[in-house]
Amino acid sequence: MKRPIKTIGFDADDTLWHNENLFEEHHRKYCELLSRFHDAETVEQTLFQTEMNNLADYGYGIKSFTLSSIETAIALTDGAVSSDELRQILDYGKAMLRQPVELLPEVAETIQTLAKRRRLILITKGDLRDQERKIANSGLGSSFEHAQVVSEKDIETYRRVLRKTNTDIDSFLMVGNSLKSDILPILELGGRGVYIPYRLTWEHERVSEPPQESERFFKLESIKQLPDLLDSIS
């Protein structure tokens, strides 16, 4: 059942603005801090494992990441990490939370164009306060009829958000940089998805099986191509 796209859902981090690059920078500094104990690969792997173990308790976001970074540093060094070094890890986290929002290229213009003709909603995962801060600072807030911060992006969450925003899945299209979180659940629900990869993908968001090319799945290199795609499919 193909119907015109009335509502477009956008992911935020790494779809509208840079995010993963902040984590990349933190990882670099973190590995350097612990380099007298372990090589970067061991540090990275242990940190990722700790994050996964803590996901049910902490959820996503910078505060969760900071807590897992501290736990990992203590565990990996058998407690030999100094409290000054732990203090630095706290400071890295705060610096990330204060980082200005940097929009991806062509985002501002494209969102402005699309908002004139379609209903836009924002669906973003992570820490409530930090996501609200970024939405406010992005300058894009007023283009979105709804902005929903969610703690997980699974089928149940999307079902709830679509119901809450009176959105029909047949006229809905979701745009994001994560196949796992932004695209696959929407395809499963019968909607359409546009995948726009970011330079970096967090290991947790990677999927081994990309969606089969179908008439409901599209991949673009830049958000700039989105208006033309929309014109061509609906």
Next chain:
Amino acid sequence: MKRPIKTIGFDADDTLWHNENLFEEHHRKYCELLSRFHDAETVEQTLFQTEMNNLADYGYGIKSFTLSSIETAIALTDGAVSSDELRQILDYGKAMLRQPVELLPEVAETIQTLAKRRRLILITKGDLRDQERKIANSGLGSSFEHAQVVSEKDIETYRRVLRKTNTDIDSFLMVGNSLKSDILPILELGGRGVYIPYRLTWEHERVSEPPQESERFFKLESIKQLPDLLDSIS
């Protein structure tokens, strides 16, 4: 303008279920952990000051509290706190995040009774994932037409939630244990508020000036008294 109460908003932590007692327990253990460095009063004051300094970055909730607890422990001991002790602070935080939800007395029955005759919404402040977990585990979720986790409870937030839920302030009543967060903003907006104190109030939520007794402000000792109050005022 007095109109019948159609929608009742409920705060959650310390209004529907115990919360501050978990923090009290954490504070006790935390002060004990640092007792070889400082007396409990110094520890408490410094921790509170750190939390306030971090509020803009971290917001509310257990993860924020844990991060501030670690920062305070390092600062207060000039780094002499051991990484094993810091690890214990992380563990306290996780234990809090896993604590079962314990409803306050008479809450289940009262909410069930009220939900039959009025529209109930939940408005709770804090960490998104943790609040969602508690709502789900409380068994009360289905009694509420909306459950909104917010990052701050100020006039702007309430205005947004009321608009989003199509709630008219003249037929709205908010119930909570914090004068500052649950009652004063609602009175300011022209709504009605029912204050039900909890045994403990976090210093940040205390106000020096309680609202003047007015026909829009009520104080109860227990949620059990709420149905009768509603019958008498609308």
